[in-house]
Amino acid sequence: MTANTNEKPVAIVTGASSGMGLGITRALLEHCYRVVANSRTISKSKDLKPSVDLVLVDGDIGKKKTAIKVVEAAVKYFARIDLLVNNAGIYIPKPFTEYTPEDFEMMIGTNVAGYFFITQQVVAQMRKQKSGHIVSISTVLTDQPLAGAHIALPVLTKSTIPAFSRALAMEYVADGIRVNTISPGVVDTPMHANDDHEFLREIIRAESGKKPAKPATPQPVGVA
Numbered sequence: 001m002t003a004n005t006n007e008k009p010v011a012i013v014t015g016a017s018s019g020m021g022l023g024i025t026r027a028l029l030e031h032c033y034r035v036v037a038n039s040r041t042i043s044k045s046k047d048l049k050p051s052v053d054l055v056l057v058d059g060d061i062g063k064k065k066t067a068i069k070v071v072e073a074a075v076k077y078f079a080r081i082d083l084l085v086n087n088a089g090i091y092i093p094k095p096f097t098e099y100t101p102e103d104f105e106m107m108i109g110t111n112v113a114g115y116f117f118i119t120q121q122v123v124a125q126m127r128k129q130k131s132g133h134i135v136s137i138s139t140v141l142t143d144q145p146l147a148g149a150h151i152a153l154p155v156l157t158k159s160t161i162p163a164f165s166r167a168l169a170m171e172y173v174a175d176g177i178r179v180n181t182i183s184p185g186v187v188d189t190p191m192h193a194n195d196d197h198e199f200l201r202e203i204i205r206a207e208s209g210k211k212p213a214k215p216a217t218p219q220p221v222g223v224a
Contacts, residue, residue: 008053010034010078012070014061014118015088017042020137024085029053036074038066039088061088062109067117071125080129084122086115086136089158096152103153111157115164123172131176134168136161138183
């Protein structure tokens with residue numbers, strides 16, 4: 001329940017149609033949240049169906065107009081926003097010298113703009129409420145790169161998130177807004193469907209210092 005009422009808390013989840021985003025959305029609903037879930041074509045999802053507690057909003061979250069639409073839906077249907085989960089992200093593994101300008105623009109557009117514009121809109125609403133929690137999903141690889149791994153561009157984009165979260169937390173601490181980063185290890189999601197799973201096991205071994213294991217499944221990373 002929210003801090004000031006007996007109403008269910010309200011969350012926004014980006015990248016909600018599959019993988020971790022889908023798992024987070026399901027967990028929030030199970031924990032009595034009302035959720036606005038976004039991805040490019042989430043209205044076509046076979047796993048999520050609109051309900052009294054779930055609103056689906058299509059659109060590219062890297063575009064400001066989509067961010068506005070998502071926040072407007074949350075306020076229209078649920079009147080507030082208690083939690084934002086910045087989960088949307090893409091992963092393009094290539095040798096650093098082979099990345100194209102199109103690769104760069106695509107990853108910046110999703111992995112950076114994808115949290116920038118929605119967070120702007122959400123912070124404005126949370127300031128009115130004097131409360132809220134923003135959680136952004138990064139990766140452990142930003143602090144623990146692996147020799148020979150083709151992850152320079154993904155790391156470049158995802159490494160902005162922890163610094164952004166710290167800066168935002170300090171800027172809005174007086175408004176009752178909390179901001180955190182979660183940096184999971186390798187998770188077996190559709191984003192990694194075509195990757196070399198032996199290589200992913202090596203990443204896990206480097207993360208944990210233990211023998212290689214299977215990537216984790218997209219279980220919920222936590223409920224605020």
